[in-house]
Amino acid sequence: MDATKSTLIGTIALGMWATLALFTALSGDVPPFQLVAMAFTLGSLMALAKWLWRGERVLERLRQPVGAWALGVFGLFGYHFFYFLALRQAPALQANLLNYLWPLLIVLFSALLPGHRLLARHVMGGLMGLAGAVLLVGGGGAVAFEPAHALGYASAVVCAVIWAAYSVANRRYAHVPTDAVGGFCAATALLALICHLAFESTVVPRGGEWLAILGLGLGPVGAAFFAWDHGVKHGDVRALGILAYAVPLMSTGLLIAFGRAQADGTVAAACALIIGGALLGTGNVFRRQNPSSRH
Numbered sequence: 063m064d065a066t067k068s069t070l071i072g073t074i075a076l077g078m079w080a081t082l083a084l085f086t087a088l089s090g091d092v093p094p095f096q097l098v099a100m101a102f103t104l105g106s107l108m109a110l111a112k113w114l115w116r117g118e119r120v121l122e123r124l125r126q127p128v129g130a131w132a133l134g135v136f137g138l139f140g141y142h143f144f145y146f147l148a149l150r151q152a153p154a155l156q157a158n159l160l161n162y163l164w165p166l167l168i169v170l171f172s173a174l175l176p177g178h179r180l181l182a183r184h185v186m187g188g189l190m191g192l193a194g195a196v197l198l199v200g201g202g203g204a205v206a207f208e209p210a211h212a213l214g215y216a217s218a219v220v221c222a223v224i225w226a227a228y229s230v231a232n233r234r235y236a237h238v239p240t241d242a243v244g245g246f247c248a249a250t251a252l253l254a255l256i257c258h259l260a261f262e263s264t265v266v267p268r269g270g271e272w273l274a275i276l277g278l279g280l281g282p283v284g285a286a287f288f289a290w291d292h293g294v295k296h297g298d299v300r301a302l303g304i305l306a307y308a309v310p311l312m313s314t315g316l317l318i319a320f321g322r323a324q325a326d327g328t329v330a331a332a333c334a335l336i337i338g339g340a341l342l343g344t345g346n347v348f349r350r351q352n353p354s355s356r357h
Contacts, residue, residue, distance in 0.1 A: 065297050065298055068295075069298045069301055070293075070297075071293050071297065072294060072297045073305055075293065076305060076309050076312075079309045080282075080308075080313045081282050082282040083313045086278070088271065088277075091265050093262040093265060095261065096262055096264060101283035102251035102279070102284075104280060104284055105244070105247040106244050108280070108284055108285065109243065109288075113241070123239075123241055123244070126238050130238045130242060131246070131249075133235065134228075134243065134246030137225065137228025139249070140224045140228075141228070142250070143253075143257065145218070145221040148161065148218035148221060149214075151211060151213045155199065156207055156211065156218070157215070159195070159196055159199050160215055161218045162195040162307075162310065163192070163219065163223075164225045165188065166189065167226030168299060169185065169304060171227065178299075180300075187304045187340065187342040187344065190342065190343075191343070195307050198314055229294045229302075232291065233294065233299065236295040240288050243287050243291050244288075247287065304343035311332060
């Protein structure tokens with residue numbers, strides 16, 4: 063499979079992550095770590111079902127390099143741990159704005175990969191996307207950062223760095239099959255359960271909340287990580303980083319469609335910046351190219 067098709071597979075994850083806010087809102091009062099534990103359990107069960115269906119040996123699928131395991135669990139659990147810590151220690155608006163540094167960081171970190179060159183259009187596209195995300199998440203108003211919430215802000219930056227580092231460093235383990243993400247999901251679910259038991263009170267979902275949690279486990283906190291793993295390993299990681307700024311835009315669109323947010327001029331301006339940045343930064347990534355011109 064060529065890099066263009068792999069990049070397109072990676073964008074599937076972005077579409078799934080756009081549903082995260084909606085499904086989370088529909089999941090009711092289930093606390094964060096409990097929700098992560100339940101959703102990642104479903105993600106790992108998807109991989110397990112595939113292995114059993116195809117008659118594969120589960121232990122062999124889990125027998126991957128220690129470094130791949132460390133990176134996978136570091137990325138999946140580390141990101142969510144610091145994200146929820148940021149939300150506990152800082153206002154959600156500021157925490158989410160800082161968290162959305164990760165797409166730009168992916169673009170910058172990609173310059174460290176062999177054969178990759180960071181061009182001005184990549185940086186400009188990433189900055190335009192960031193500006194669009196700031197408008198969208200910040201609602202177009204001034205956003206104040208209070209020193210009292212410094213720990214929360216730092217945690218939000220850490221989770222952004224973790225996800226960007228995980229996404230780019232995954233290229234080193236391109237030989238590790240994407241199915242291995244099922245094992246990483248299982249480990250993340252276990253660690254999230256430990257955090258839930260230590261810091262939260264269990265809430266039993268009711269009615270449609272179960273469907274929302276099922277949606278999370280099958281989509282944005284399940285299959286999305288398999289698609290992202292394939293995309294960043296075999297596709298154009300810079301393009302994926304820039305295109306990732308479409309996530310808050312698509313997420314807002316879904317919230318508007320379901321009556322949980324309103325459209326206004328800020329959304330339109332953010333849309334223009336994000337789409338413009340994506341067109342500038344990705345350039346001709348999705349056109350048929352010679353192998354020597356892809357980087």
